[in-house]
Amino acid sequence: MIHQVSRLPQDDKYLTDILALQVAVLKAARNIPDIDIFDHATGNSNFQLILENQLAQERRFRDRREEVARWITRKSATLLKPLSRFARGSQQDKDDFVQGVISDLNLLFRPHAASLSIFVLDNAGDWQKGARDFLYVFYDLWKDPGFDKILFSRSMAGEKYSRLDFIAEFEKENPGIYVCAICDGSGYKTKTESRVYTSVEHYLPRSIYPHFSCHPRNLIPICSFCNSYIKGDNDPLLRDQQRIGISELPLPYQQDALKDKAWVAYLQRNPYNKAEHPHPYRLELRSARNVDNLSLIISLNHLYKVDERWSGVLEQIEEQAFRRLFQFLTLSSLGGQALTPTNLSSQLRTLMAITDLENVGKDPYAFPMVWLLKAFRDQLEQEKDQSSVYKSIRDWGQEIHQRWIEIQDRADELHNRVP
Ligand SMILES: [Zn+2]
Numbered sequence: 001m002i003h004q005v006s007r008l009p010q011d012d013k014y015l016t017d018i019l020a021l022q023v024a025v026l027k028a029a030r031n032i033p034d035i036d037i038f039d040h041a042t043g044n045s046n047f048q049l050i051l052e053n054q055l056a057q058e059r060r061f062r063d064r065r066e067e068v069a070r071w072i073t074r075k076s077a078t079l080l081k082p083l084s085r086f087a088r089g090s091q092q093d094k095d096d097f098v099q100g101v102i103s104d105l106n107l108l109f110r111p112h113a114a115s116l117s118i119f120v121l122d123n124a125g126d127w128q129k130g131a132r133d134f135l136y137v138f139y140d141l142w143k144d145p146g147f148d149k150i151l152f153s154r155s156m157a158g159e160k161y162s163r164l165d166f167i168a169e170f171e172k173e174n175p176g177i178y179v180c181a182i183c184d185g186s187g188y189k190t191k192t193e194s195r196v197y198t199s200v201e202h203y204l205p206r207s208i209y210p211h212f213s214c215h216p217r218n219l220i221p222i223c224s225f226c227n228s229y230i231k232g233d234n235d236p237l238l239r240d241q242q243r244i245g246i247s248e249l250p251l252p253y254q255q256d257a258l259k260d261k262a263w264v265a266y267l268q269r270n271p272y273n274k275a276e277h278p279h280p281y282r283l284e285l286r287s288a289r290n291v292d293n294l295s296l297i298i299s300l301n302h303l304y305k306v307d308e309r310w311s312g313v314l315e316q317i318e319e320q321a322f323r324r325l326f327q328f329l330t331l332s333s334l335g336g337q338a339l340t341p342t343n344l345s346s347q348l349r350t351l352m353a354i355t356d357l358e359n360v361g362k363d364p365y366a367f368p369m370v371w372l373l374k375a376f377r378d379q380l381e382q383e384k385d386q387s388s389v390y391k392s393i394r395d396w397g398q399e400i401h402q403r404w405i406e407i408q409d410r411a412d413e414l415h416n417r418v419p
Contacts, residue, residue: 001250002306003181003361004257005220006173011166015216017152019105020060022138022214025072026101026131028054029083030094047080048073060153067150078137085130097131101211108204108217111246111254116237118211132210139206139213167196170221177361180223181252183230183306184259184360184367185313188223199227203252207233220252226304236303250296258300259360261291264307264368266375282311283368310368317365321372325351326396339397341384348377 028051048069055065072079086094100117107114124132141147146162149155158165171189174181180188182201189198198221206213236249250258265284272280285300285307287293300306310317328351352373359366376389384390 001181001252001255001300002184002258002367003177003179004259005170005177005181005252007253008166008169008173008216011169012216013154014147014152014156014161015166015214015219017060018138018142018147018214020058021068021072021151022135022211023098023102023105024054024058024061025051025079025083026086026098026134029087030091030098032087047083064150071148071150075137075141078141079134082130082133082137086127086134088130089125089127093125093127097128104209104211105215107246108212108215108251111249111251113245113247115243115245116209118209135210135213136206142214163200164195166219167198167200167221171196179361179364179366180226181220182222182226182300182304183309184365185309186223186225186364188221198222199224201227201231203249204236205233208235217251217253225309230305230309231303234303236299239299239302244295244299248295248299250300255293255296258285258293258297259367261288261293262286262297263288263374264310264371266372277311279311279314281314283307283314283317283371310365313365317368317372320365321369321376322392324355324369325373325376325393326400328354329393329397330400339390339394341380341387341390344390344393345377345380348373348380352377 028047031054032047032050051069051072052065055061055068061068089097097118104116104118107116142161143163146160146165149159149161152161167189178187180186189196191197201220201222202209202213203218203220204212209218212218237244237246262285265286267282267284269277269280269282274280285297287297301308325348329347332347352370355366355373356370360370379387380389385394
């Protein structure tokens with residue numbers, strides 16, 4: 001993550017209830033040997049009592065076990081059909097599966113150097129696909145229409161809890177972030193007066209890790225480029241055909257933001273082939289001094305191609321940086337006058353800090369722009385008045401001086417026009 005995102009205390013609690021419920025339902029289905037939970041012929045279910053008995057053992061559901069079991073069994077066609085496929089697995093397989101789900105869910109709350117038990121259910125047996133489909137459908141119910149308040153151990157303002165409530169809390173807890181926390185490249189949301197529209201990323205994709213589809217640490221609103229076009233269903237835990245540990249991933253809500261622990265290098269492409277790349281330079285995200293987070297940076301780039309995407313729009317970032325610099329010099333009344341490499345260098349140093357403090361997290365590409373200003377400054381320090389940044393600013397200064405004279409003439413003319 002380029003930007004730190006804050007945890008969502010309400011969503012954490014609600015979705016933890018949902019994870020506990022999913023596990024309880026799987027446990028109940030696990031204990032039924034080889035029978036249909038769902039009678040396809042009559043549409044009847046004998047599952048309600050079995051589930052109530054299971055929920056009686058869970059503190060958070062005990063006093064609402066009947067209503068909760070009814071909510072589940074009422075979704076008979078969608079939830080019970082896949083569950084009855086799961087129930088047909090062997091006792092040992094189902095036991096292992098449920099244990100694996102529980103340990104994976106806990107691991108994502110406290111990631112450490114361990115690997116997940118469950119992944120890629122595509123080539124699995126029908127009973128596993130039953131579990132997967134059950135979890136898929138559960139997530140879809142959250143999206144629309146949302147979960148009934150009866151499922152939750154704490155009181156709730158509305159009747160339902162849905163994906164829109166999750167997004168609303170994300171916005172509330174992360175008020176200073178307007179750009180995508182992953183790529184810094186564009187806004188993560190668009191709004192009408194009453195609703196926020198955004199993509200909610202399953203960081204560990206639900207096609208591979210269906211048991212994380214409602215995990216609060218696996219869900220984050222991000223831009224649709226990151227979500228759909230770039231990452232898609234790629235497995236974050238697979239890098240160059242090797243499985244990596246979960247702690248090597250830049251997980252949402254977990255590690256420090258890279259914007260405070262990394263910097264961006266401006267590098268000449270060598271050799272440079274214009275047919276291949278539009279720009280002779282590229283940007284590269286690097287670890288800060290004395291910070292060991294290269295693995296996180298590699299993972300972020302592997303998944304979301306963050307610095308490659310910045311490099312692809314380098315011309316735009318440069319133009320934006322120059323525009324800012326011009327505006328800043330105009331405001332600091334340096335435009336065209338007393339311009340020396342030394343005072344331009346000190347202005348660039350100040351502008352880096354202002355951009356970092358005022359714009360990063362709010363304007364797209366402000367983070368790489370800070371480091372582009374640093375690259376301009378380095379160039380200026382080395383090449384002094386021969387550097388291209390100095391020459392551009394000097395030419396602009398002459399232009400703005402000319403323009404200033406035109407503006408003053410126009411002002412005189414406007415004022416003198418009225419008799
Ligand atoms: Zn993004």
